[in-house]
Amino acid sequence: DIFKLKTKEIRERLFKFGISPFFPPSNSPKLKNYSRLDQEFFLEEGMKIKTPYHLVANICSPCKIKKRIYGCYSKNYLGVLANVFKILLYEHTLTFTSEIGIPEVANVGKTYFFEQKRDKITSYTLSPTQMGVREANKRDIIAHSREEIIADFVKVLKGEASESKIDLVVLNAGAALYLLEDLQSIKEGVKKAKDIIYSGEAYKIFTKLVELPL
Numbered sequence: 001d002i003f004k005l006k007t008k009e010i011r012e013r014l015f016k017f018g019i020s021p022f023f024p025p026s027n028s029p030k031l032k033n034y035s036r037l038d039q040e041f042f043l044e045e046g047m048k049i050k051t052p053y054h055l056v057a058n059i060c061s062p063c064k065i066k067k068r069i070y071g072c073y074s075k076n077y078l079g080v081l082a083n084v085f086k087i088l089l090y091e092h093t094l095t096f097t098s099e100i101g102i103p104e105v106a107n108v109g110k111t112y113f114f115e116q117k118r119d120k121i122t123s124y125t126l127s128p129t130q131m132g133v134r135e136a137n138k139r140d141i142i143a144h145s146r147e148e149i150i151a152d153f154v155k156v157l158k159g160e161a162s163e164s165k166i167d168l169v170v171l172n173a174g175a176a177l178y179l180l181e182d183l184q185s186i187k188e189g190v191k192k193a194k195d196i197i198y199s200g201e202a203y204k205i206f207t208k209l210v211e212l213p214l
Helices: 007-017 033-044 052-056 075-087 146-158 163-180 186-198 201-211
Strands: 067-071 092-098 111-117 120-126
Touching (some): 007 201, 052 075, 067 075, 075 092, 075 120, 163 186
Antiparallel strands (some): 092 111, 111 120
């Protein structure tokens, strides 16, 4: 239950494994209204339309972050978000959306990027093949239930899911590795992400994480 993870436990996981789940409102008094707004907007009021809240809600974090990737629901706001990260003094960020309308680096159609590196902001578009994976069909990456999503998650980490679903994950992991490890390209990050999955390292770290007591 990530809601029960304390700051000390999150820090220990980050230092030991380089990754940890956490729920920001549970670990930062400054973000205590985050859950309340979610509750009011989406559950009580039944809000279905996109708002500025959708754009910036996840920018806030109790952690001091210098580099990050950030998915957006529309390419119209990628430049706005890149400038927000610039104002917040991030070192290096990558904001993106896919041609098919999901806030991910996708292997279906093109992905639109705005890259912010200190004071410089550039924009570009990449296809799946330019990032080192095959073009997929949208039907190949869709899950139809919560149970299927969970099963796919574990299969991807084991390297046992379909190529299309593994590629969707390594594209986003590769984008993160490109920033975090100062690689030459997203394609290089994608190759490294594939190696981590197919070597068994990703699933090994996952099993160690879930075995830790809360």
